[in-house]
Amino acid sequence: MPVDLRGVRRDGLGLHFRCRGTTVRLGVYRPGRAAWQVAVRDAAWCPEEALQLWVHRPLDDAPPPDGAMLAFPGSDGPDNEILLDGARLWGWTGHDAGLLPPDDASTIFDQLVATLPNTPEAHRLPAQPDRGADRQGRSSPAPRHPVSFSCFQGV
Numbered sequence: 001m002p003v004d005l006r007g008v009r010r011d012g013l014g015l016h017f018r019c020r021g022t023t024v025r026l027g028v029y030r031p032g033r034a035a036w037q038v039a040v041r042d043a044a045w046c047p048e049e050a051l052q053l054w055v056h057r058p059l060d061d062a063p064p065p066d067g068a069m070l071a072f073p074g075s076d077g078p079d080n081e082i083l084l085d086g087a088r089l090w091g092w093t094g095h096d097a098g099l100l101p102p103d104d105a106s107t108i109f110d111q112l113v114a115t116l117p118n119t120p121e122a123h124r125l126p127a128q129p130d131r132g133a134d135r136q137g138r139s140s141p142a143p144r145h146p147v148s149f150s151c152f153q154g155v
Contacts, residue, residue: 002098003105006070008034008059011118014072017109019097022086024105026112027078036064037071082112 003019012031018024035056056073057064072078086092100108 002095003100003102005109006034006072008070009113013116014070015113016072016078017105017112019100019105019108021095022092022097024084024086024097024100024108024112026082026109027072028080028082028116029072030079033072033074033079034059035071035073036061036068037073038065038068082115084108084112 003017005015005017007015007017009015012034014027014029014031014034016025016027016029018027035058037054037056040053040055054071056071057068086097090096
């Protein structure tokens with residue numbers, strides 16, 4: 001399964017990390033662009049219907065209901081994007097980025113996030129309860145692909 005991870009740092013900076021084809025992408029969104037995407041269900045519609053409506057709620061609102069997803073509404077795309085060309089850097093062909101093991105993708109993600117600047121403290125989000133495994137203290141094995149790279153940024 002290809003990696004597709006969305007998150008928000010405590011300072012409000014939104015992150016969308018994807019590994020598809022031969023490209024690794026980290027979309028970066030300015031604070032305030034992320035929202036909870038919640039499905040709006042109408043009991044009168046049959047479950048087989050293809051119509052799906054969504055509403056966006058602020059992150060600092062009440063905890064989201066089950067099934068909510070983190071989204072970056074709007075058609076503008078990310079405010080900044082870091083792209084790694086796996087074909088050029090590691091000789092990938094076809095869909096190698098989508099086959100990255102989670103530990104390798106995690107290592108690349110951590111290194112890309114470490115290159116991002118900190119945003120002002122004025123828009124700090126409240127701490128959210130931990131819904132996943134605690135990554136504190138977990139060591140990640142060396143990736144099978146070298147992770148030293150030079151990134152280029154685009155829009």
